Amino acid sequence: MAIADQSILDHLEPIAKLSAGRKKELAALCFTEKVNKDIDPTRMNVAKAAQALYLLKGDLSLHYYDDKKVTIHGGTEAAQYPVNADQKVAKTVALTEIEILRIDMDLLDIMMTWDQLSSAGKPPKEQPKAIKFAQNAQPTVAEAHPRSTDEWLNDTEVFSAFNLQSGVFSRLPAANIEAMFKRMTTVKVAAGQVVIQQGGQGDYYYLIQNGIALVSR
Incomplete structure (x- = not known):
């Protein structure tokens, strides 16, 4: 794992809406991870805490409960949003080696709340x-x-x-x-x-x- 680069957060939603100060703080609390092919990154949540999972690099397949499958590529517009945001996703499978970023949802919610109160995140x-x-x-x-x-x-x-x-x-x-x-x-x-x-x-x-x-x- 490696500490996340703040520039990565500038392209992720809704994190991109945070103030520069909050993004800098959040970057120091986040880590990027590499996940091997055929592994489901959503099952690697050891803490069992609510997390937002972002795909940074590689290809990830989303398997829905209705048997529909969607492939997301790192760096695309679809990858700007948490891959586990849709409750209809049953599981995910790495089609290649991938790089992901996990963020604690409670932490993100607190930061978003405070930034919204301070003139929508304006410094x-x-x-x-x-x-x-x-x-x-x-x-x-x-x-x-x-x-x-x-x-x-x-x-x-x-x-x-x-x-x-x-x-x-x-x-x-x-x-x-x-x-x-x-x-x-x-x-x-x-x-x-x-x-x-x-x-x-x-x-x-x-x-x-x-x-x-x-x-x-």
Whole structure:
């Protein structure tokens, strides 16, 4: 297996609709596999998890429950879509040695949901260089340019795939995500100021936009 090249994802649907940041992150989580002739790649799902399977190279035969057979060739328009998307497909058979790509459906669904919320996957608008410099030099100046909902949603470091699947945001209904971000505000914090006190009342959720925080117990 080899880590997937991001350029591959640009030609697969619906992955091609993801933002550049999400595609870069997804590429690092995907692997391409080579499958020998006469093998059914859909039966090689060891994890038994819902997966989208794409044919990248070679010829693959789709066998339907009504005995119909269709051959898909890697690199064609038909191969841009998951070969196992149609529930009427009973099995698949590699007619040649093939190369495939598997993607966890839950992971893809989460990424698509967040990108759709952030202006249909459009990247955030470029900030003026002067503001960027000010943020790096003096974090509190960032208050002059509070992050928009789109900028937060497109932050693949704070909201990485791992955090979205297992963190606190994994329990948040998709319908409430955008509403939550619209209610977020930028708060100026001075050096040395205590933001959260252990044992205190926890009525807010904090994200570090700029600067460094020390956590102690």
